[in-house]
Amino acid sequence: MNVSKLCLLVAMPAEAKPLIQHFNLVQQDGYFGKLPPLAYTGHYRNIEILVVVNGQDPQHHVDLVGTQPATLAAQVAIERFNPDLIINAGTAGAFARNGSRIGDVYLSHQHFVFHDRRIPIPGWDTYGIGRYPSYDTTALANALGYKQGIITTGNSLDMPAIDEQTINQIGGQVKDMEAAALAWVASLHEVPFFSVKSITDLMDSEKTTQEEFLENLHAASEALKDACFTIIDYIAEGNDI
Numbered sequence: 001m002n003v004s005k006l007c008l009l010v011a012m013p014a015e016a017k018p019l020i021q022h023f024n025l026v027q028q029d030g031y032f033g034k035l036p037p038l039a040y041t042g043h044y045r046n047i048e049i050l051v052v053v054n055g056q057d058p059q060h061h062v063d064l065v066g067t068q069p070a071t072l073a074a075q076v077a078i079e080r081f082n083p084d085l086i087i088n089a090g091t092a093g094a095f096a097r098n099g100s101r102i103g104d105v106y107l108s109h110q111h112f113v114f115h116d117r118r119i120p121i122p123g124w125d126t127y128g129i130g131r132y133p134s135y136d137t138t139a140l141a142n143a144l145g146y147k148q149g150i151i152t153t154g155n156s157l158d159m160p161a162i163d164e165q166t167i168n169q170i171g172g173q174v175k176d177m178e179a180a181a182l183a184w185v186a187s188l189h190e191v192p193f194f195s196v197k198s199i200t201d202l203m204d205s206e207k208t209t210q211e212e213f214l215e216n217l218h219a220a221s222e223a224l225k226d227a228c229f230t231i232i233d234y235i236a237e238g239n240d241i
């Protein structure tokens with residue numbers, strides 16, 4: 001794949017900050033008009049980079065996490081920038097029982113699923129799950145030594161039993177709040193898309209998810225930046241992915 005325009009979609013500023021600093025990106029005010037997503041642009045070697053962060057909710061004054069802001073950010077980013085490749089960079093939860101550890105980096109595998117869209121009517125049941133494709137990250141994972149996993153998306157940080165049951169059924173290994181929504185928009189535009197996820201919390205550990213997430217967000221965001229840099233450097237060197 002020839003990548004001269006690369007878009008990184010990141011939900012939270014805490015996740016994006018190390019990346020923005022590392023690549024010396026510059027914030028572009030008003031890039032998306034009055035909409036909340038924030039744009040940071042720059043170049044690395046022969047690649048033009050756009051990082052889009054979801055922004056803040058004007059009413060609640062918190063970072064816009066979840067699938068609606070993700071859908072909006074992906075749509076406006078593609079419309080405005082027309083990238084050759086989109087990488088979703090973010091943090092996520094995983095499961096100790098699958099051998100995951102905090103700080104692990106995962107690349108998306110096969111497809112993205114939703115675990116909280118329960119519509120038990122034929123046709124809509126499979127729509128609910130989604131299964132939107134990931135760009136095949138096998139070559140990248142093998143070359144750079146990252147794990148691969150099926151990413152499962154929902155709009156909650158916690159995991160009630162009904163969600164856990166679905167996650168087990170659909171083979172979800174990495175749990176986030178945006179990826180499947182982004183993958184859906186990317187698939188509509190036929191833009192290659194994959195995720196890089198750094199693990200902040202283990203859903204089957206003793207601690208609460210929110211406690212572990214906040215405790216590990218900074219370190220995981222640094223690991224995320226390192227992984228994104230390694231991947232972008234690999235692409236910029238002209239390796240086929």
Ligand code: ADE
Pocket residue numbers: 091092093094156157158175176177200201203209213
């Ligand atoms: N982001 C980081 N950890 C998460 C989790 N456990 N669930 C959903 N999104 C997350």
